[in-house]
Amino acid sequence: MTARIIDAHDVAFFDLDGVIYLGPIAVPGAVEGIRDVTASGARVMFVTNNAARSAAVVAEHLNSLGFVAGPDDLITSAQVAAGVLAETLTAGSLILVAGTQNLVDLLAEVGFRTTDSADDNPDAVVQGYSPNIPWALLDEAGIAVQRGATWYATNDDATRPTDRGLVAGLGAQLAVVGMTVRPRKPIVFGKPHAPMLDFAVSHTGAERPIFVGDRIDTDIMGANRAGMKSLLVFTGAHGKHDLLAAGPGDRPNYIGADLRALLEPARVATQEGHSWRCGAARAQLHDGRIQLDADLATQAGQLDALWALANLSWATDADPADSLAQLDQLH
Known part of the structure; x- marks a missing residue:
């Protein structure tokens, strides 16, 4: 069986807004995903830049949505x-x-x-x-x-x-x-600045952490600066355009539709001449234009195509706009 992303990590840090919930509602699949991450043996820790509410109040909010959490499972800015x-x-x-x-x-x-x-x-x-x-x-x-x-x-x-x-x-x-x-x-103090994730690692004793977030400029940048792996999910603030616009030091290690991607094998993009392949999807340059060859009928197929497209776009000056427009199941 191919290893899942979570299998390589002892602690999973999760942003809240846009990853776990959207205001008064849980992100679809998040309750089940957190339960399964915990069952994998990894420690779950919620890390939020939002300073408005106490850890106890946020824990009550999480429990009301079906999660199991106490104040000790939260770190706030x-x-x-x-x-x-x-x-x-x-x-x-x-x-x-x-x-x-x-x-x-x-x-x-x-x-x-x-x-x-x-x-x-x-x-x-x-x-x-x-x-x-x-x-x-x-x-x-x-x-x-x-x-x-x-x-x-x-x-x-x-x-x-x-x-x-x-x-x-x-x-x-x-x-x-x-x-x-x-x-x-x-x-x-908060993400992407050092104090937040330094505190998180010290507080948990994490040796192989991963950060799951919905924002390039806070979650992914913060993880990169802290030297930890990161997963960008498409359930909150940032989407496909933000991913392709990310600079060399601001890119995630993994992408997924939502946090349940932790429980799946990582998407891997490989270069083949003037093209990049991820799964069955391929992004290639033809006469200076990017072409996508992929199953775009499913979200999983579009995510494979996006990861191939992102790696090709980061390696070239070709305009990805037309190809991004084809990924209509991703925001």
Whole structure:
């Protein structure tokens, strides 16, 4: 029997938004997939850049959708921020928090004082995603940074996938503050920045981890920077166009329709002259144009074709647009 992707790994890290759930609903197949990954013997750990909710609340959400999870199965960017700052700032430092009560509570737990006013002369500003952030609080954060407070952010995701479509993420809220403090930028803890996945590996003792995510710019880049394998799934923010646009250091090791691809053999693309083959699919150059020879009637066939096309596109200057348009079962 051909080895499955998961068989080579002791810990599987999963992003949440777009991989496990889309707002109030589970991604189709995710509950069964996580159950089967656990049954394989690999440890499952959920890793999210979303700092809005506590690990306990997120675990309750997961359980309500049919997953089995507790707070110890979760790592949030807010937890990482609080842990790193506890080792970086002086105990008792005053922090202006532009985020939810979860972030306020975590920072208080590690010994910091918090405020929502720049006039209190905070030592630092920490921003975390909040779906109901008051505009006035963003003003206070910008004023505090202008006055010399060190600027931190739990993450810098531009968008978040939901069951209704993409919505603005913390990156948009950072941009509001950033307009007032140019050219300064915040120190960021979440993916793809090192603190998040360094914490995840240390927390789990992972020796052969893999990261499963739906975003090139956070999940896949973060995994690559941490030296771990990655699987890009097409259930959330990024799709086929993002994959082909990824630079040499930003590409996944594997692709799959959803996280259940971990339980299947890896797609492998091999070069054959001026063409690349994956399974029965072949992408080849003919008179400077890319041609696809594949079974495009199934999603699996289109994924094989995409992986062959991606490898050919990365190796040449040929325009893949016409070929991508044929992969109509992939977003």
